[in-house]
Amino acid sequence: MPLPAFAGSDHRIKLLQGSQEFFPALIAELDGAQRDVQFETYIFSTMGEGASVAAALERAARRGVRVRMVVDGVGTGRIAEPWGTRLVQAGVQLRVYSPLGPLGLLLPSRWRRLHRKLCVVDARVLFCGGINVLDDFEDPYRGRLEAPRLDFAVQVQGSMVAYACAVMDLLWLRMQAVHEVRRRQLAHALQDWRAAQALHRLRARTPRQGRGVRAALLLRDNLRLRTRIERSYRRAIAQAREEIIIANAYFIPGGKLRRALVLAAERGVRVHLLLQGRYEYFMQYHAARPVYGALLAAGVHIHEYAPSFLHAKVAVVDAEGARPWATVGSSNLDPLSLLLAREANVMVRDAEFARILRARLMQAIDGCEPLAAQTYANRPWHERVLDRIAHVLMRVALWVTGKDY
Incomplete structure (x- = not known):
């Protein structure tokens, strides 16, 4: 059975418009992280202000925070240097979702992408929306834009965050199991797969009936x-x-x-x-x-x-x-x-x-x-x-x- 949708009425939710509002809120939470950062995105670009997010992830990892990061194999692929090396050397655990093989997108199975944008910090705050790590004034193909692209995200606190943690852990463990199988580390792969199955059977906690926002x-x-x-x-x-x-x-x-x-x-x-x-x-x-x-x-x-x-x-x-x-x-x-x-x-x-x-x-x-x-x-x-x-x-x-x- 899959993880269920989560609903509760104890949430605090803030609307964020564009990278100009999203990046400062995200970086503030990353700089305050004490234990754990879970991060998923389709595009991770260090052009312009995107580098400030990369630097915040690097700082968190260097002070001992566990940082797990997943990027999509089409939207990002390999993170541009020097940031790819800097993040790994700082201790960021990096995985690429469905990397493109020799045939690339000619295989229909490669059309299934990781398009969600999620970040959870210390199992306390969740960011979710449509905003990639991509400066609103930068375009990978057209260069500098005259006006920022229009996009939104939300910053959420409440019992939904625990569910988001489980969702992201589930994907990470499944990807880790596949990684270990390819390295022929079958015992480790089995351990990761069992952990993933345990999360697969998880049910979100009973929704809290509080004075916050229903979400x-x-x-x-x-x-x-x-x-x-x-x-x-x-x-x-x-x-x-x-x-x-x-x-x-x-x-x-x-x-x-x-x-x-x-x-x-x-x-x-x-x-x-x-x-x-x-x-x-x-x-x-x-x-x-x-x-x-x-x-x-x-x-x-x-x-x-x-x-x-x-x-x-x-x-x-x-x-x-x-x-x-x-x-x-x-x-x-x-x-x-x-x-x-x-x-x-x-x-x-x-x-x-x-x-x-x-x-x-x-x-x-x-x-x-x-x-x-x-x-x-x-x-x-x-x-x-x-x-x-x-x-x-x-x-x-x-x-x-x-x-x-």
Whole structure:
């Protein structure tokens, strides 16, 4: 049985926007760490301010804190020098999730990535969201950006943190067991595997009923937690009565999620989508656009973010209503996130948090021109051709993986 989703009402949660808010909060906790740091990220870049996070991890390890760090084999691969060597020499225990072999991404099994961004310090505080260790003003392919990318994370204290610790320990022990098998250290591998199995049977402690914020940590993996994040979105959309705001970098929803949004708009709910307005990647940019037509026809408001790159994966529903709901996490609403990658989202039911997130999103939306249905219908023919090619390629890739979306 998998680790269950965790929910409780004793949490303190702070919204962090961009690396400019996230990095100082993270570094402060790393510099205060006394025993243990667990760290997972998709991209670990030491460009710009990313080096300050690397330096904080190095300082923690040098003063005797156990630092376990997992980076993705595609998003990061090998950490750029000299930081790769400096971190290991300081005592950081570093693992690369699913390194690319000689065939790289030609193997569909390599499409399953570690995309979640989690950090737990001293089993006391959790960071979760969409923000990589990547300076908001730096782009690995385009250099210095004129404006920071838009992204969010949360800083959490409460009983959810113990569950996050168990989740991260479970992945570490499984990776460690695989590492030992490759080194033919079978006795050590068996020991690690048994420890992983013990965590696999763990149940989160009984949720505390306190005076804090009601929140849950939801995961997506390729075993038993395949649809939990998507089902949470669909449930919140179905229960919406006043307003839905979704900001998502790579928005290619499946049929069920699209229908949920259309039905919400048709029953009078205000639906605002803040989506990527800048060209970043061919597939993500062009494969998203064929789904816009049905949404616009139903009355959904689509705003394409253009000041910089949009990287957020957040949503807020009925912030001013009786049952406010919000989420901040790593999961895009596209096939890679919802069908293949390991993801983590924090779901929050709290009026104050929902209002704060809504205000940040509305500020971003106010700076965007809404996409008119007529403008979408009259886009140039070559864009429509590229949109269709990308959509077909996506369907072929899903067929190769055997996934139904």
